[in-house]
Amino acid sequence: MKKLSTIGLYGLLALALAFGLVAVPTRAADHLDAPGLTPPGGDTRLDITDVYAFQSPSNPSNTVLVMGVNPLAGVLNDGTFRSGASYELKIDSDGDAKEDLTYKVTFSAPDGSLQQGVTLRRIPAGGGGSVLAKGQTNQNISIPGGGWIRAGVFDDPFFFDLNAFLTVDFCNPGTNFFNGLNISAIVLEVPSSWHGSSNIGVWARTLLNDQQVDRMGRPAINTVFIPNNPFEPKGTEPSQKNAFNGGKPRNDQRDFRGEVVDTLEIFYGAGNPTVDALADFLLPDILTVDTSSLAGFPNGRRLADDVIDIELGLVTNGAVTSDCVASDSAFTNSFPYLAPKN
């Protein structure tokens, strides 16, 4: 039991970061006391929370891509996007872990009522590209040729009983911690035919001054597998998290496979073939989806997919199947699908 609580504790440490508990500077009355540690990069507006990819519920020939940023929007920040930064959704159409198409979204500085100009560009593999659509935040902007984009503050679609996880007390009765919390998100719906294949890989990244700040594909690989992670077998070692955040999926197997393997071996034992199989699956960090299918996670990720329950079932071979929390967000079947902000 002791081991269990230790593991639980580590998860919590992760949460501390996730919710910016250490992000807010802490200072004493003496003004020489420096701020507390900030999240890497220091700007929650560039911090990716989740990535979703699924067939459009309102038009089967369209694909919906969602990129969340700004955890605890409205508490840690005003929910705006960083002007001058790029928010990109990358599509790999041929399974080589290189982007064949990029949707790039940029924002103007917020005005007095926090409205921002939104510009969507479509950039082919070779670069160049053109403006697809322009508009304002918190409005549906139509894309010529089919589809929509909307960027703004929404209800956080993620759901999980965080306190039950802390106290190792699931289903008593089960409360969604994320109920009532917000994120900022970019929701994009485009014709699936634009991607050249129905089997695509998706990842999101943020850039500032042409430098990649954060990236994500699947519900996350970085903080647990990449040093310094809570399960690092070698104990404390120099952080590679920034390197991972700044890296390209195509190099993940080369650069980070060893880190994934050494962490997995803690749970499976050295030499277990499952370790290699899992490492093949987990890297590169790309969310794969067959857009001709309505199925959800692990086929892409839909908003209401209970990723936690699915993982629970998989990992325990059906012994534990739920944290007794379901999505309580008012998702809709029409664009932009996410529930309005709380």
Add this chain to the structure above:
Amino acid sequence: MNKRKAILLLFFILAILVHSRSNGPSVDAAGLPYAEDINGDTLVNIPPVNDAIKSFQDRIRRNPKDAVSYTILGDLYIRQARETGDVSGYQRAEAALLQALDLFPGYAPARALLASVYYAQHDFNQALDLAEQVYESNPNNTSAQVIIGDAQLSLGNYQQAETIYQELRKTDATPPVLARLAHLQELKGNPNEALHLIRLAAGDALRSGGSRESVAWYLLRVGDMYFNMGQIKESGAYYEASLRVFENYHLALAGLGKVRAAQGKYDEAIDYYQRAINIVPQPDFLAALGDIYMLTDQTDEAQLQYKTVEYIGKLAELNKQIYNRQLANFYSGHDLHVKEALRLALAELESRKDIYGYDAAAWAYYKNGKFEEAQSLMNQAMDLGTRDAYLYYHAGMIALRLRDEAQAREYLEQALTINPHFSILHPDEARTILETLQAAEAK
């Protein structure tokens, strides 16, 4: 797979899922723009802390077992205390964090925050104890590591603090860590290295786009370091930049008050200090305002400020704990209640042997006519080689009373070289004494 392994793996996967939300951005260090070009347009606006507090109070009302929300609420109360200067926020933070720990006793983020509350309340030993416990069971908890370093520094254990900061720099060379290393260099008497580090920190914070308040703090520290080196114009430019980034920032307003006083623009200085005091009536702001009134022959106004210093300093137990050193220095610096000044300074030196603790006690001894004791403690205060004009001024005055004229002259010359504007009231006195000493030697 056996059951135990399965459960471990389950938690592992959950940790991954939840952890994914913390994949923060990465940014490298960069130079700091000219002060005039800094306006903070790209920085994030944090909504009013009181709104956030209310929303988390509501969450707790709905689910009184929500340990995480209690922890976030604790963090918000800390922010409230910092922004308003009302230190009772730390007591509310402590209560919320203790609730979180009651619900989940091992919750490391709550424990680390609680350690930071103890630190903010100047209970450095308790902060150190708790942060060390957190760090011991979670060697990856850099927040706990930072608190350990800060508490060691405040307790005067400079070597231990430096070891921790250097260790943090290897894995986390972010503005908060650079700012701490800058302060260490300042204490060790390397002002140029300190300035370089704090400029790096400020440039990085500005580029990576943290909160307005935190970026304003780094710019403020750039201003402080220029001021302490006697570069008043540069100092003023960075205090102004800090104020542009974070409107009505009380520390930047007081900084500008200090700069205008050094420039002899007393009306402007009074205005800046009054604005700072309207936001947060810190004892050191009130004392400085009183000094400017004194200097401009507005004695009644000066006395009013001085009385308020005493009042604020004694308002509550917590104020006493946080402000006792400021109060001791105020008494010594204004020849008021010098016995009480000595009592306060010695009491604090008992628990906290840092260089400014030695300085406060030395100066209080001096004001009580005990010059031998004063000198012995002053030597300890100067042990790190800190290039602080105030320390040299105190050391010079003590040497003078011990009839070591050569030493007194050297220290006073140093004080005026380091920063001719080191204090509102004393530079003229130091200059006059120095001239007398120089004249005496010339004979």
